Amino acid sequence: MEVYSIRPLLAPMISIVCAILIFWRGDNTFLRRSLSISASIIKWIVVFSMLPGSLAGKIYVTQLVPFTPGISILLRVDALGMFFGMVSSTLWVITTIYAIGYMEGEHARKRFFAFFALCVSTTVGIAFAGNMFTLFVFYEMLTVCTYPLVIHEETPEAMKAGRKYLVYTLTGGSFILFATALTFSLSGTVSFSQPGILSINSGVGILAVLFAMFMLGFGVKSAIMPLHGWLPSAMVAPTPVSSLLHAVAVVKAGVFGITRVTYNIFGVSLLKEMASKGINVAYILMWAAMITIICGSLMALMQDNLKKRLAYSTISQLSYIVLGVSLLTPDGAAGGIVHIVNQAFMKITMFFVAGAIYKKTHKKNISEMHGIGHKMPITMATFTVASLGMMGLPPTAGFISKWYLCLGALDAGQIIAVVVLLISSFLNAAYFLPIVYRAYFVKPPDGDVTTDEAHWTLLLPCVICSLYVIALGLFADLPFVPLALVREAVKQFFVL
């Protein structure tokens, strides 16, 4: 059921207006802070006001300008879009609080907050995009808006990372653009619909090429190996940027795109039909995801820099989502998609902690963090919760995703995927638990064990996120948690 509403447009517009106001009058610290916070909260309210409707199967639509016959800039909030929009708008609120604390005393704060708001705006745009074309438009805008944030430090290293980021993502964008044009040429439309818009009549070969191009395009932002190179180097950005953009907005935009392409452009039935004709693209994607999961974890093991380790962990975790999507079973899809939110909250907690430690002690490397748990007990406690979640232990959110992923893999008959998930859990334990161990059970070198927590603006977001990680795990079946929305989305994909 489609309902016309202004709210899908309102949500990204709020951030854009906020960005413009910050550009205009952002030199005033108080004004900048209050603008950021109030805009993020208003946006959160707008997005969440659509939640009950979405759960009931309503689809909110705003038709913006027509672009050409057959294509318009269209915002359409279905369950999947609502889900992603919810994640990003919630995390904007939390990250804004964190960023205010973290960026204290840094340079070019006006630019930072303005582009921050723009990025969130484009992310919500991606979430609410009603067709591939709109999605691409916001996707490219996201790339451009993130650039000033990646190079925020303006050091040669940051500039190099920014260049690398642009080269990777814009090349990916070119693939998507070409694939979108090809889709339009084949099917005459680019609107997302159930169960997909392409038909087997176009020829299996060309469809396979099309799928490959989409995956190469979105694979860059979702950091599927070997397209992941930009992500670790982009960690030179300030922590709030790494956390929101490189754990949530940018990378999740990539996996969101993959989900959209798989379920709304191709559709489950078409992919299965292609498989029966001998070209099983989903299977290849699954293998790419599994290889990324293992390799990403192995590389994370070798990192000493905390943020770098988190970055490689992100690469590995993102492929959980891709794996879930590529299984083409309802449970697998549910596990993959719900991992978007679960991984987001867990990873953002960890980044926040890394940032808080850096801000407090200027330590970046794990080998220097002896006994940090004594100095910053609450901070490290949240980190521990997130680590347990990453390993997939109950009752954390990570368990829910892993459970569904395993169910999906069994449904699809891919025992190997279950094995990979299990190995990955062990690897997760192998690279996160030593940090926790070192923080609590190794005495600090100076023997100083007095508590010295970071500023509350840095601490509060960590606590909220870690609580959320537990809550998501404990109350997974309540109607207003993300899982319910995911079930609604999956119901639409598989026409259940």
Added chain:
Amino acid sequence: MLRSLDVLLLIFLLVTAIGVVCTKDLLGAAIIFSAYSFTMAIVWQQLGAPDLALTEAAVGAGVTTVLFLIAISRTVRREDE
């Protein structure tokens, strides 16, 4: 059939053109160019275009040559300079 005068004129046209190319002294080249334009004017007349002949004589042989002369007097005289 062309008349023999025409043929002669055309051959003279070629000769002057080659003269323009080969003369190293720019002043000489400009004067040969003027001769070339005059020949061209007569060719126009022979082809039944008196108005063109007039224009060519005035503009091509006259004004253009004067322009060349002015330019040469204010710049270089030898081609290789």
Added chain:
Amino acid sequence: MIEFSQHCPVLMTITLIIGGALTPIVSISRKKFSFWWAFFVSLLAFFFCSCAVWRLYTMGPISYWLSGWEPPYGIEVYFDYVSTITFLMTALGILVIVYSKRYILHDISEEKLPTYYTLVLLILGGMVGFSVTGDMFNLYVFLEILSLSGYALIAITEEKLNAMASFKYLVMGSVSSVSVLLGVALLYNVTGTLNMADIALRLQQFGPTTAVYVALVLFIIGFSVKAALFPVHAWLPDAHALAPSPVSALLSGLVIKIGIVGMLRVLYCVYKLGGPVDFTSVTNFMGWLAAVTVLVGAFFAFFQDDIKMIFAYSSISNIGYILMGISLVSFTQPERGYLGMMGGLVHVFNHAIIKSTLFLCAGALIYKTGFRKLSDLRGIGKKMPITCGVLTIAALSIAGIPPTAGFICKWYIILGTIEFGKPIFAVALLLGAMLVFAYYIKIINALFFREPNESITEVDEAPLSMLVPIIILAIGCLVMGIFAYLPLAVIRPAAATMLGLPSTYLPLGG
């Protein structure tokens, strides 16, 4: 009104040319008055042009016989959908003239002001005339008017290199003009008329002869030089980069498009798809050249440090896009070329807007700082936020980042190449766009994200008469991108009629 609007295409051409010729006379006592005169003349021309465009879209193309002489003796003025580019020319002309008010005194002395405005009006008049004439010989005459004014405008400053750049352009330009003239003569020989529509009809009767083919090749060579297609592009970078900035905006924005308009006229109005001459082998070859042009332009731009040099090379690259779009035509199935043609034509408009924005911004930076190298201009973004902001918008636009104007053409040309079955062209285009973005990001980095140059601390924002035109153009960049259906609706009939389809033709995605 209807009666009046019929005369408008002629009136605007005459206004500009006579107005231009009168400029030195009206400003004989006060040199500075020439600005107001030029401004007034361009406004008048813009008004006439608006009337003509209004009539075009309400009543269809205007065919007008000068002084009422019937064909084939009279000269026809034909205002069709392609002629809508005159709207852009006159509008851009006004902005450039306004911009020149302050800027040009930076480059030339007050003595030369009337000369400058004369030449600007003449170049505009030449372009407008070129786009509205229906007569092959007038095409040549207007081509010469605008080329000559162009050569003179480049060399109007006292700079040493300018005269050289202008001379290089002049030699290339003269050869190309001669080749166009020879083409006109050959066609006249075969058909005995100079009117384009008549030539098209008679070509049908006489069938293809060697002379017709030779004429086609001569036209293509001639217009390729004007458009700076790959092997004959060498004159462009110096000429466009060294000219005074408003002149660069005119040259890069409009004058190179004249080559495109010329090709459109010759290929699709005179020779015509489905006509006696199958020229698809020529367009095919042009397509490949265009693909090379895209890459060559983008590649060389990468090594430049002079900001205007970068823009000039990127013009070459963008001309490649346009030519790629308009050369994707099939002789027997005209509708297959529609999307590519749309892309090419849209980019004629969009590139004009974007590139003039870039050059005018560069001009503002040079005017204020006196520097033109990126390494000297670093960190200027904080001092001149509006100019640099606009420059950024235009840079993103030319790199084809949505939702700006440059993206539309990219989208259409890629669609066109897919429809046409030549995805290899799309690869060239995307690669070119990537390279383009790579060096524009270099500019943006230098302007905003690098340590400020100490010697430019005493710099503030550019004067209003320079800011207003660039802001208007920047809004144009955004509006043409976000509300893409507006320019598309205007250009759609042009693309359709060029291919011999009804002007209301609307395929999927058109």
Added chain:
Amino acid sequence: MNDLTELFNKLFVNFNYIVAATLFVIGLYTVIAKSNLIKKFMGLNIIETSVFLFIVSSGAIVGGKAPIIGEGVSSKTAFVNPIPQALILTGIVVAMSTTAVALSLMIKLYEQCGTLNADKLKELK
């Protein structure tokens, strides 16, 4: 022998065109090969006149009259076609203005650089 006569005949009929083509080549050679700018421009002028010659020749009817209406003219067919001539008239004027612009550029260039040799100018750059 007969063949040779025919060949000469053909040559003679097309002699105008042959001369025009030769002039074109001579002009082109000058533009490309000569390094002096003034010389280059003389070559360009030769090219232009060669094109004019070609056009007028193609419009000419051998033995035709000038297209001027006078006494005793009744038939239109004996006239030389006037349109090419009108074109050339414009063409000559255009060529002259191009030359004027080019020469003024050269004077300027010489004042600034002290040479008109294209190779030397390239080095100066």
